[in-house]
Amino acid sequence: MNAVLQVENLRTHFFTKAGVVKAVDDVSFSVERGKILGLVGESGSGKSMTGYSIMGLIDAPGKIVDGRILLNGENIIGLKHEQWRGLRGNRVAMIFQDPMMTLNPVLRIDTQMIEAIQAHEKISSVNARERCRAALVRVGIASADERLNSYPHQFSGGMRQRVAIAIALLNKPDVIIADEPTTALDVTIQGQILFEMQALCRDSGTALIWITHDLSVVAGLADHIAVMYAGKVVEYGSVAKVLDAPLHPYTQGLLASVPSRNRRGQPLKQIPGMTPSLLEIGSGCAFRERCPYRMPDCEATPPLSPHAAHRQVRCFHPVTGHSA
Amino acid sequence: MLSYTLRRLFQSGFVLLMMSFLVFVGVYAIGNPVELLINPQADDAERLRATIAMGLDKPFYAQYLAFLGTASTGDFGRSFVFNVPALSLILQKLPATIELALFATMIAVVVGIPLGLIAGLKPDSFVGRAIMALSIIGFSLPTFWVGLVLIMFFSVHLGWLPSNGRGDTVDVLGIPVSFLTWDGLTHLFMPAFNLALFKLSLLIRLTRSGTREALLQDYVKFARAKGLSNTRVIGVHVLKNIMIPIVTVIGLEFGSVIAFAIVTETIFAWPGTGKLLIDSINQLDRPVIVAYLLVIVSLFIFINFLVDVVYSVLDPRVRLGAQSGGGH
Ligand SMILES: Nc1ncnc2c1ncn2[C@@H]1O[C@H](COP(=O)(O)OP(=O)(O)O)[C@@H](O)[C@H]1O
Ligand code: SF4
Numbered sequence: 001m002n003a004v005l006q007v008e009n010l011r012t013h014f015f016t017k018a019g020v021v022k023a024v025d026d027v028s029f030s031v032e033r034g035k036i037l038g039l040v041g042e043s044g045s046g047k048s049m050t051g052y053s054i055m056g057l058i059d060a061p062g063k064i065v066d067g068r069i070l071l072n073g074e075n076i077i078g079l080k081h082e083q084w085r086g087l088r089g090n091r092v093a094m095i096f097q098d099p100m101m102t103l104n105p106v107l108r109i110d111t112q113m114i115e116a117i118q119a120h121e122k123i124s125s126v127n128a129r130e131r132c133r134a135a136l137v138r139v140g141i142a143s144a145d146e147r148l149n150s151y152p153h154q155f156s157g158g159m160r161q162r163v164a165i166a167i168a169l170l171n172k173p174d175v176i177i178a179d180e181p182t183t184a185l186d187v188t189i190q191g192q193i194l195f196e197m198q199a200l201c202r203d204s205g206t207a208l209i210w211i212t213h214d215l216s217v218v219a220g221l222a223d224h225i226a227v228m229y230a231g232k233v234v235e236y237g238s239v240a241k242v243l244d245a246p247l248h249p250y251t252q253g254l255l256a257s258v259p260s261r262n263r264r265g266q267p268l269k270q271i272p273g274m275t276p277s278l279l280e281i282g283s284g285c286a287f288r289e290r291c292p293y294r295m296p297d298c299e300a301t302p303p304l305s306p307h308a309a310h311r312q313v314r315c316f317h318p319v320t321g322h323s324a
Numbered sequence: 325m326l327s328y329t330l331r332r333l334f335q336s337g338f339v340l341l342m343m344s345f346l347v348f349v350g351v352y353a354i355g356n357p358v359e360l361l362i363n364p365q366a367d368d369a370e371r372l373r374a375t376i377a378m379g380l381d382k383p384f385y386a387q388y389l390a391f392l393g394t395a396s397t398g399d400f401g402r403s404f405v406f407n408v409p410a411l412s413l414i415l416q417k418l419p420a421t422i423e424l425a426l427f428a429t430m431i432a433v434v435v436g437i438p439l440g441l442i443a444g445l446k447p448d449s450f451v452g453r454a455i456m457a458l459s460i461i462g463f464s465l466p467t468f469w470v471g472l473v474l475i476m477f478f479s480v481h482l483g484w485l486p487s488n489g490r491g492d493t494v495d496v497l498g499i500p501v502s503f504l505t506w507d508g509l510t511h512l513f514m515p516a517f518n519l520a521l522f523k524l525s526l527l528i529r530l531t532r533s534g535t536r537e538a539l540l541q542d543y544v545k546f547a548r549a550k551g552l553s554n555t556r557v558i559g560v561h562v563l564k565n566i567m568i569p570i571v572t573v574i575g576l577e578f579g580s581v582i583a584f585a586i587v588t589e590t591i592f593a594w595p596g597t598g599k600l601l602i603d604s605i606n607q608l609d610r611p612v613i614v615a616y617l618l619v620i621v622s623l624f625i626f627i628n629f630l631v632d633v634v635y636s637v638l639d640p641r642v643r644l645g646a647q648s649g650g651g652h
């Protein structure tokens with residue numbers, strides 16, 4: 001196996017005054033070198049918290065309560081603070097959703113880039129700066145030298161996200177987690193950044209986890225896909241297989257709600273009902289209130305189980321048996 | 325930038341003019357200084373002579389214009405009581421007040437910002453709560469009461485710190501200062517702490533809320549995601565952002581520290597302008613009162629101007645905005 005990152009049965013819960021919020025509750029997937037995993041799900045399904053868990057950035061009252069995160073085969077849960085800090089931004093990097101908020105408004109770009117290198121290696125500021133310049137060029141920022149001396153507010157949203165991407169690439173990480181990095185940008189820039197990220201990761205062999213609520217983004221980008229619902233991965237497999245023949249009723253519903261070329265003219269279907277609250281969520285399939293295939297046995301919690309080659313689904317009655 | 329500065333200067337001039345008028349009217353309205361200054365047995369002729377000598381026989385507007393004319397040259401008239409130029413009297417006492425105010429501000433900064441930072445980083449811890457409780461106490465106790473309690477405890481009961489005066493001073497560039505002698509320092513400490521207490525509480529709160537807000541920002545999360553140490557995240561990313569409002573408030577509040585010094589100086593018999601003002605009010609020494617108020621207003625205006633400059637240095641968004649604005 002050459003999986004760079006394997007997440008196994010990860011559970012991250014928030015112990016709030018109102019009760020336990022099971023934000024991440026049994027999430028498993030893996031990513032290989034140079035490959036892209038799309039992590040898809042509605043807002044609030046636990047995608048960001050999965051990413052933060054891998055980064056070791058879960059703050060109280062949150063806590064990783066169970067599972068393993070294997071980075072190059074080594075379980076990083078339980079690492080000492082300082083060891084985990086050494087991985088952050090170095091072996092695993094993360095890019096956030098809103099580029100207007102992720103760069104510090106009062107620090108120059110060079111300060112914010114150089115510190116990201118110097119946090120992990122002893123290197124002179126001059127040499128570090130040269131690497132930053134090269135990184136900016138790689139993400140398509142013109143007159144990089146001048147840009148290094150600028151402040152974030154002198155950049156457009158798309159440019160800021162490119163800077164954030166350049167920062168993530170600085171230490172040649174094994175994995176980059178991109179948390180809806182194009183959602184806040186306009187469509188043309190979205191497309192450019194998507195395309196560039198794809199090329200950058202393929203070239204450098206970096207594994208990419210692309211978090212999004214938009215299935216259509218993943219379709220053209222990812223190799224594998226993990227669909228999340230209410231804190232759980234409900235379906236996992238290669239993009240082609242999952243999108244061609246979704247096994248989980250939720251994936252099927254998601255697909256039906258995406259506009260697509262070959263179903264032009266047909267009305268889009270919304271999944272009826274609402275996402276359950278993750279606060280004090282009980283047992284049973286979390287999707288059952290909205291599921292057209294619900295059966296009495298769905299009152300138990302389905303496990304994520306293998307289905308055909310390299311596919312997994314969390315459902316007692318996967319869609320294959322039905323006429324989808 | 326130039327037009328901005330000119331506009332600021334013009335505004336400042338206008339504020340000064342308005343203040344001079346208000347101050348003059350206000351002061352003119354209180355009592356008749358002649359009654360206090362001449363011998364109660366003096367006859368009418370002598371009384372008239374004193375009135376004319378002080379220019380108090382002229383109509384109000386003439387007095388004001390005459391005052392404006394001489395004030396614009398830095399001449400606020402002579403103190404009725406000391407018979408020396410009022411301005412020089414103020415300037416002679418000003419170093420003591422400024423020393424007290426600076427020292428108080430320093431205490432507020434050196435103690436308040438770290439405490440606020442701790443309270444902001446650990447808001448639910450025992451220490452965090454204790455700091456907040458202290459700041460509430462510091463906010464709500466009246467300055468004069470705290471001053472008296474300090475004197476009772478440290479001077480009367482323990483006998484550790486002297487309770488009045490500046491103590492020994494040494495001259496720095498011709499200005500007497502207390503903080504460079506041990507005796508002076510012991511005299512300075514209690515009044516400075518008394519004066520600092522309110523600002524200290526203010527800074528604790530300001531730093532705490534700024535820290536809590538900054539910690540929730542994406543740029544802090546991103547800084548941590550880069551693998552920066554906590555020290556760097558807090559010491560650079562958080563602190564640099566919260567310093568902008570903090571420096572602004574420290575600067576703007578410096579004026580009110582000087583104003584509040586009136587109470588503290590009176591309690592601790594600190595020979596500054598505040599004590600001079602109270603004495604002058606008691607003796608209806610009009611030129612000194614007027615000179616005091618106008619000097620303090622000028623100081624306020626000057627400080628505000630400095631704060632603007634520092635603010636623009638700290639916040640690149642303001643700095644660069646002003647630059648490109650100047651290019652038009
Ligand atoms: N500090 C917190 N306290 C309580 N619940 C939280 C906290 N942070 C996140 N959550 C919960 O975790 C769940 C998953 O959030 P998130 O991972 O951000 O979703 P997504 O990124 O998929 O939109 C949400 O339901 C949210 O309410
Ligand atoms: S387990 Fe049952 S309720 Fe849940 S998705 Fe499958 S069929 Fe629907």
Ligand SMILES: [Mg+2]
Nearest residue numbers: 044047048179
């Ligand atoms: Mg999210």
